[in-house]
Amino acid sequence: MPVRVIGLSGSPHRHGNTERLLDAFLAGAEEGGGDVEKVVLKDLSYTPCRGCNACHKTGECIVRDDAIPLFDRILSSDCLAVASPIYSMGITAELKGLIDRAQFLWARKFILKTMYFSDDHVRRHKGIFISTAGLSWDNVFDAAFPAVTAFFNTLGFEYYDNIIANNMDQYGGIQGHPTALAEARKKGLSVVGVIRKLKGDS
Numbered sequence: 001m002p003v004r005v006i007g008l009s010g011s012p013h014r015h016g017n018t019e020r021l022l023d024a025f026l027a028g029a030e031e032g033g034g035d036v037e038k039v040v041l042k043d044l045s046y047t048p049c050r051g052c053n054a055c056h057k058t059g060e061c062i063v064r065d066d067a068i069p070l071f072d073r074i075l076s077s078d079c080l081a082v083a084s085p086i087y088s089m090g091i092t093a094e095l096k097g098l099i100d101r102a103q104f105l106w107a108r109k110f111i112l113k114t115m116y117f118s119d120d121h122v123r124r125h126k127g128i129f130i131s132t133a134g135l136s137w138d139n140v141f142d143a144a145f146p147a148v149t150a151f152f153n154t155l156g157f158e159y160y161d162n163i164i165a166n167n168m169d170q171y172g173g174i175q176g177h178p179t180a181l182a183e184a185r186k187k188g189l190s191v192v193g194v195i196r197k198l199k200g201d202s
């Protein structure tokens, strides 16, 4: 059984610091034998959540756009890597917009109780948050973590690890960082091995 890895690139800036960090992670995952897919959110067409709450009754989102098939692909993945640069001390609009659109899955889980992830399922599904920031502040990623936690929780992924690099302004971009790209590649390789073992396919 292949280990399916999906990476969501939430930066509007193509091939910038964050997407390159995601690419390094995905390259490592592929090297480890993972079946890898990258999705560039800015190239998809989806609207923010309307807050109509129809999903609280039906478990379905009434807005039929690119977000819906993407959630199918995410739910059939073993590893979900979510990448966003820090914008105004949080995640980008592209990523937050998608996270909010998962509300119909949240409704299935917590209101309708038609969807359930066992502890074992969650343990076998790993979520990784990938981010870069311009500032050197230690707390620059802090506002991003809760939204990412909520996303992984709704989708049945264990929040497994962060791959984060601050101080991009001083480093002159991710290529100037001494360890981040190599660390991302190593973590991609490693997580696929961990998941394969958990799936009993070592």
Ligand SMILES: Cc1cc2nc3c(=O)[nH]c(=O)nc-3n(C[C@H](O)[C@H](O)[C@H](O)COP(=O)(O)O)c2cc1C
Binding pocket: 011, 012, 013, 015, 016, 017, 018, 019, 085, 086, 087, 088, 089, 090, 132, 133, 134, 135, 136, 140, 168, 169
């Ligand atoms: C609109 C915007 C807002 C930003 N806000 C912050 C911020 O609040 N804190 C910070 O450390 N860096 C901030 N940055 C810098 C980016 O986080 C940083 O340059 C990042 O590495 C860009 O990643 P990218 O190349 O993938 O777009 C901001 C950049 C932009 C374009």
